[in-house]
Amino acid sequence: MRWWQKPASDTQITHGNRLWLYVLAAIIMLLLVIPTFIVIPMSFSDSQYLEFPPSHWSDRWYIVYLESPKWMRATVTSLQVGVLTMLVATPVGTMAAYALFVSGHRAARAIFVFLITPMIVPVILIAIGTFYAYGRVGLNNTITGLVMAHTVLAAPLVMIVITSALRSYDLDQERVARSLGATRVRAFFAITLPQIKFSIVTAALLSFLTSFDEVIIAIFVSGGSNATLTKHMFAALRDFIDPTIAAISTIMILVSTTLLLATQFIGSRQK
């Protein structure tokens, strides 16, 4: 039997029957990744301008990036904001998800939806609102302000990841721990937390990425010495087209992909 005559599943459908699906899936996957990966060859171009495919190869734009105080400063800001957002959004989102999950209150569902609206509302609206609100209280161009705004975006992700982890967790375990003499807090830390820890790590990595990749809010509320990498890249694209951006993009793709693969790996270990 040739491979296309073999059954593709428990039904009578063969791989040959499914050939068109495989082709379609391949095309869609290519469409999804090509725009991302096209910057990689561009970043190794010797040209002054963004060019594809590059006529000459060079790593000069990586040197430019690494030796530029402006880019380094922005990188440090982005990492700083990313880590702080992770440290704020993860516990806040976890607590919210846990509370809403165990409460069983009628309003819990509504509060949950309310708290995840930042995922649905166009980010530009959040950015504009945040910009004017921060203008009043003097939080524009500060790390604190940026971390707060990014937490608003990241906390819903944390809530969704943690809620789905709690759904597959037997809350009777916490009840039994309490009947055995543990306070609620102790029961959470001794029994629940160890069992959802991989989801918490996943949520933390996603919060970091949310902040690290974010550009729209950063354009509005970050600036001066506290401008993020993404904001500088956007400005650079507008002012002068220069392959440094391709080099930075390549590095960011590397960071993001590594972290996402890490979350996938962690997710598979949890099962």
Added chain:
Amino acid sequence: MASHPDDQSSTKASALPIHIQGLTKKYGRMYALNNVDLEVRSGEFLTLLGPSGSGKTTLLMAIAGFNRPDAGSIRFADTEMILTPPHRRNVGMVFQSYALFPHMTVAENIAFPLKLRGTGAEETAQRVADALATVQLSDLGERGIDQLSGGQRQRVALARAFVFRPRILLMDEPLSALDKKLREQMQIELKHLHEQLGVTTVYVTHDQREALTMSDRIAVINDGKLAQVDTPHAIYNRPVNRFVADFIGESSMLPLTRDDTGKLYFEDHLIATDYQTETGKDYALLVRPERLFMIGDETVDADKTITFSGKVREFVFQGETAFALTSISDTHDLSFRFGTDSSSSQDSMRPGDPVSLGLNRQDVIVIPQTSDQ
């Protein structure tokens, strides 16, 4: 006579009685518990038996402290517990799902309540070993939870619930996830364990056979109210109302009429002469299918035996017993169950065969016809 639970309480000083008075819990407009009064004697095995949604689990959770009743009192001996959080009630609890901690070994699971109480390492090890021996799992202490069978998990959950010597043990349908054979074996084991520990035990189940097998007393609960609290024998033989009679065991009901002298009749059969009846109430005869017997050609003493003549409508062979639905009048049937022997076969009774069924007068059970009181 079965031993009376009170006889044991003096020797098992560690057990606590539970006094429940006027306990009420509402969910929305629905009463989950409606003014429940219940005394659980020190050291007794009491089963809360009822259909799903009857309030039995709500009552158990109220004793454990996981829900806060709207009104009423729960005392352990003389101490009011209604405002005490679960972790300070010192109550061992076994859940239906077992709720073992999967990130700990068997021994760590059992040691958990001891760790919370600051028990020393040496004593902890000793008591965990003792608990494992009690539930016959001595060699499995280092196992992970996912390496255990259902029956073993059940035993670990049990060991964890009594290792800290609680004075009250609560169990919420702990055997319902096991298959029938294992469940019956565990029922006997639990009963022995209870005798060994002497701890006051409240056990929740919807399985009437389980309740009859294990309990010192059974509290039958329906619609948030206690229908009857009594020994298994009394619950089975003297149900106070139609709900209890229906819920426990198999039964047939025949409506009774009363003459001026207070005698009760089913059609033209005299059923009872001295039963205390109230005017304005209807009564029914409750017949347990296994209390009936077949009458052949022999003459029967009408003073001792009531005879129902009828026709077999349906006959089912079920292994150790056989079941015959017998119509004794145009509108009334009796269920008849009898033990089989090797000569019993599908053909020993056929639909349409005439049959005479006897019921000894001492087996007559008269209950009020209405199901509410």
